[in-house]
Structure formats: structure tokens, C-alpha cells
Amino acid sequence: MKIVFLETDTLGNDVNQTQFDTLGEVVKYPMTVSDQVPQRIKDADIIIVNKLPMNESTLAGADKLKLICLTATGTNIVDFDYTNSRNITVTNVSGYSTQSVIQHTFALFFYVYEKLSYYDDFVKSGEYIRSDIFSHFEKKFNELYGKTWGIIGLGEIGRGVAEIAKLFGCNVIYYSTSGRNNNSDYEKVDFDTLLSQSDVISIHAPLNDKTTDLIGEEELKRMKKSAILLNLGRGPIVNETALYRALNEDWIAGAGLDVLTVEPMAASNPLSEIKDRTKLIITPHIAWATVEARQRVTDEVYKNIAAYLDGEERNVVR
Numbered sequence: 001m002k003i004v005f006l007e008t009d010t011l012g013n014d015v016n017q018t019q020f021d022t023l024g025e026v027v028k029y030p031m032t033v034s035d036q037v038p039q040r041i042k043d044a045d046i047i048i049v050n051k052l053p054m055n056e057s058t059l060a061g062a063d064k065l066k067l068i069c070l071t072a073t074g075t076n077i078v079d080f081d082y083t084n085s086r087n088i089t090v091t092n093v094s095g096y097s098t099q100s101v102i103q104h105t106f107a108l109f110f111y112v113y114e115k116l117s118y119y120d121d122f123v124k125s126g127e128y129i130r131s132d133i134f135s136h137f138e139k140k141f142n143e144l145y146g147k148t149w150g151i152i153g154l155g156e157i158g159r160g161v162a163e164i165a166k167l168f169g170c171n172v173i174y175y176s177t178s179g180r181n182n183n184s185d186y187e188k189v190d191f192d193t194l195l196s197q198s199d200v201i202s203i204h205a206p207l208n209d210k211t212t213d214l215i216g217e218e219e220l221k222r223m224k225k226s227a228i229l230l231n232l233g234r235g236p237i238v239n240e241t242a243l244y245r246a247l248n249e250d251w252i253a254g255a256g257l258d259v260l261t262v263e264p265m266a267a268s269n270p271l272s273e274i275k276d277r278t279k280l281i282i283t284p285h286i287a288w289a290t291v292e293a294r295q296r297v298t299d300e301v302y303k304n305i306a307a308y309l310d311g312e313e314r315n316v317v318r
Contacts (some may be wrong), residue, residue: 001027002064003305004272006032006052011071017292019302023309027215034058039066046308047160048301055079059088067091067308069301084318091304091315095156096296097288104287105202105232107254113200115139117277120161139278142226145169150189150198151186153205154181161202162186173197179208195222200230205236205295220246225253227252232287235261244270247279254279258287 001024009030037058046067070092118139149165151174164173175194216239307314
């Protein structure tokens, strides 16, 4: 049994992967580009992949291939018509990063909400040493208690964020992009209400036809000028050109993003021009990537392979 990792760098070099050695011959490539896939998997029985396209052009020469293991929840890289026609099993991993993303949501929020970059710079620049008063509050910030936290996408991550926001004393409301999500623990509102009433809006929705460009100029203008926007879903849910204008022209107070339309960040992305760290923080798609979450996804992939070899279905997607 030959197992080929195509992108071990997407898991990190600190993650233990030795368990796979018990399953067969293991070949690991730190990174792979699409053109390299056919040669690298030509004699593989199992491949482990994150971002590379899995379709006829990359898989046609892999005659022995039986199993594709995704180190992610999303399956958009897979051409299922092709893999199904060849009886190639595909598995994914879900729920591995829930706590990680919830934690990062609040990290982004407080960085912007409490102007932490400004106060960190104030101390480290030596200004606090030279200060004649024990406190300094040039950049104003508010309590979270009593504010309205609006959530777009009340799935497992959204519900976790809602629970913590409630502990901070927030009124939590949510909007279901599909219209099918009903949760009696929190108030379900229409989109206009969520935009106009929320002091914080956090996005935890998947990318689809209903969510692409969900937040554009019109929507940003309907938000409170004091509002903070957080995107922990997918980059194209927020129109980045519109957000650039919103931050530059003070339509909203600030934003925290962990996802962008193009990743790595495109040089042409207008948000790269915003240098005011009290208004914007962008992290490079790391909300999912705590040490524990990366080890968890690795372990789950191992369990998917072990189950497959035992003739069991585990996390199979079609």
C-alpha cells in the first residue's frame, strides 16, 4: 500500500505523522503544484491532499488509486463525476477546527475593538515611560457588555461564538443564509435587521451562490458606523473593494478578516493599502490552525484510511 502526501506543509512540520508508517509505504512532499501531481501519484494507492484539483487531468494516470483523503472539510477541489466513474473513494474531515476558529474570532475582534495595536505601540515606543499620568486612553473603546452580536451562519462554529458572546453579556441575533436554520436559543432576524442592529457581525457561513458578495457597498452602508465586521467564513462573502471604501470613509469602525478572495493575498487587493491597524487586521487563514486542530485533522485522516483498509466507510463524501 503506497500512501502519498502531496502537501505536508499545509499541516505543519510540528504535527506527528508517524502513525501513517504502520499502514504502508509513505511518501511525503512538502508542496506540489498541479503539473507535478500525475508523476507523483502514478503508483499511489492512497493520496492525501488539501488544495490541489482532483480531476481527470491530475488523476488519469494513477491506475492504482483507490482513496483520496482531504485534509479539510470542503470538497470543491474534487470532480466527483470523474472519481465516482473510477470508483475512487473520497473522504474529508469535519469539526476538527471548531474551537480554534471560535477562539480566533474573539482574538480578531478584541484586537480591533480595544485598539490594542495603538496601546501596544504606545508602550513599546517609550511614550508610556515619558507619560506624566498612570493611564492613557487617547483611542476610545467600549464595553462589549450589552451590545448586539449578529451572526451570519449559525452552524457549529457560529453557535460556539454565540455562546461566548452571550457570556460577555451580548444580545445575540442571527441570519440564516439558507433560510433553513432555526435555533430557538437565539433570535432569528432578516438580513436588513441584522445589518442595522448589530454592533458586531461575524461571518461563519459557507461560500455558495447565496453568500458570494453577500456584504457589499449597500450592506456596509446599512451597518452602524461603530460596527465591527469579522469574516471567518470564506473570502468572497465580503466584497473587498467595498470594504476598502467602508474603512477608508468610516462607514464602519473596523474589520477583522482571516479569509480573502484570493489566497495568498493578491498584490492588487485594495485592503493591503490600509495601514491603520486599529481599523483592520488580516490574518493569513490561520483561524483553523492551532497546534491541536492541525494534529486533530491529521489523526482524523489516519482514522479514515484505517477504516477504509478495514472495509468500513468513514467520512466518505460523494
